[in-house]
Amino acid sequence: xxxxxxxxxVFFTNGVxxxxxxxxxxxxxxRDAGIEVFNLVxxxxxxxxxxxxxxxxxxxxxxxxxQIVHVVLAETATNEPSRMVSAGVGLAVPAKGEQYGYISxxxxxxxxxxxxxxxxEDMAATMLATTxxxxxxxxxxxxxxxxxxxxxxxIINTRACVQSAEGDKDGLWTTVVAAxxxxx
Numbered sequence: 738x739x740x741x742x743x744x745x746x747v748f749f750t751n752g753v754x755x756x757x758x759x760x761x762x763x764x765x766x767x768r769d770a771g772i773e774v775f776n777l778v779x780x781x782x783x784x785x786x787x788x789x790x791x792x793x794x795x796x797x798x799x800x801x802x803x804q805i806v807h808v809v810l811a812e813t814a815t816n817e818p819s820r821m822v823s824a825g826v827g828l829a830v831p832a833k834g835e836q837y838g839y840i841s842x843x844x845x846x847x848x849x850x851x852x853x854x855x856x857x858e859d860m861a862a863t864m865l866a867t868t869x870x871x872x873x874x875x876x877x878x879x880x881x882x883x884x885x886x887x888x889x890x891x892i893i894n895t896r897a898c899v900q901s902a903e904g905d906k907d908g909l910w911t912t913v914v915a916a917x918x919x920x921x
Contacts, residue, residue, distance in 0.1 A: 742921070743785045743786075743788075744785050744788055744807065744919035744920065744921055745785075745787075745788060745789065745920065745921055746788060746789050746790075746791045746795075746796060746799070746919070746920045746921075747784070747788055747789075747790055747791070747796070747828075747840075747917050747918065747919050747920070748790070748791050748792060748793045748795070748796030748797070748917075748918050748920070749790075749793070749826065749828075749896075749898035749915075749916070749917055749918070750770040750771055750772060750793050750898065750915075750916055750918060751769075751770055751824070751898050751899065751900035751913070751914060751915040751916070752765075752766045752767060752768065752769025752770030752771070752900060752913070752914050753765075753766055753769055753900060753902045753911065753912070753913050753914075754766035754767070754768065754769055754911075754912045755905050755909045755910065755911050755912075756909060756910055757909055757910065758910060759814055759816070759910045759912070761910075762814060762909070762910035762911060762912040763812065763814065763912045763914075765912070766812070766900075766912040766913060766914045767914060769914075770914055770916060771793060771797060772806070772808070772916060772918060774802040774803070775800060775802070775803070775804050775805070775806040776803065776804065776805045776806065777806055777808050777810065777916075778805055778806065778807050778808070779807075779808060779809070779810050780807045780808065780809060780919075781809070782809055782839050782840045782841055782842065782861075782864070783837050783838075783839065783840070784828060784829070784830065784837060784838035784839055784840050785837060786834060786835050786836060786837050787834050787835070788838075788919075790828070790830075790896075791920075796918055796920050799920040799921075800918075800920060806918060806919070806920075807918075807919045808916045808917060808918050808919065809826055809840045809842050809916065809917040810826075810842065810914060810915075810916045811824035811825055811826055811842035811843055811844045811857075811914065811915045811916070812824050812844060812912060812913065812914045812915075813844035813845065813846070813912070813913060814910055814911060814912040814913075815846065815904040815910070815911055816904065816905075816908050816909065816910045816911070817904045817908075818904050818905065818906050818907070818908055819903055819904055819906065820846060820847070820903070820904040821846060821847050821848065821849070821901060821902075821903055821904075822844070822845075822846055822901065822902055822903075822904065822911060822912075822913050823844065823845050823846075823848050823849070823850060823852075823853040823899060823900070823901035823913060824842075824843070824844040824853070824899065824900050824901075824913045824914055824915040825842070825843055825844075825853040825854060825856065825857040825897055825898065825899035825900070825915045826840055826841065826842045826857055826897065826898050826899075826915045826916060826917045827840065827841040827842075827843075827854075827856075827857030827858040827859070827860055827861035827862070827895065827896070827897045828840050828841075828858075828861055828894070828895060828896050828897070828917065829858075829861035829862040829864065829865040829866075829886075829892055829894075829895050830892070830893055830894040830895070831865060831869065831891060831892060831893070832890055832891050832892065832893045833891075836869075838861070838865055839860075839861045839862075839864040839865045839868075840861060840917045841857045841858075841860035841861040841864065842857065842915070842917075843856055843857050843860065844913075848901075849901065850899050850900070850901040853897075853899040853901060854897040854899045855879055855897075857897045857899065858879075858883075858895045858896065858897040859879040859882070859883075861895065862879075862882070862883065862886050862892060862895045863875070863882070865886075865892055866882075866886050866889075866891075866892065869889070869891045869892070871885065871886060871889045871891055871892070873885050873886070883895065898915050898916075898917070899915055900913040900914060900915050901913060
């Protein structure tokens with residue numbers, strides 16, 4: 738049996754696209770994010786042990802057009818004028834490199850970029866905290882839980898990549914994407 742197929746790096750990207758058709762607005766959002774030339778395969782939300790977060794530029798250098806690329810992708814679209822659309826991915830990295838972390842994805846309508854950022858970061862951190870046995874009250878505000886997570890010494894980093902946009906005033910499809918893109 739060969740070596741396990743485990744990503745070594747991840748980068749984050751986001752984008753917006755507008756067009757009269759939904760599919761082409763999605764394509765334009767992927768172009769804006771810089772990942773339109775890949776065959777994207779959606780995967781679930783595990784951040785592999787020893788995986789490094791790199792810049793988008795550095796991550797893209799490892800990929801070539803047509804390549805099958807694994808992503809955690811959030812996307813949403815609307816053709817309703819002025820309707821807010823948001824997509825985001827969050828990351829929670831454990832302190833111990835041999836431990837896996839979590840990437841969360843979420844898309845929604847009517848929520849701001851700041852709210853989406855907190856939501857996806859909270860989702861990832863909470864999933865990781867529960868696997869690490871960190872005690873917390875799920876009813877407390879995320880800011881308070883975030884402090885508990887970091888003070889535990891078991892979670893060293895959280896972050897989010899989000900994109901929001903208002904539906905086009907003339908009714909064009911507006912699509913937003915946010916992605917964690919894996920490289921090997």
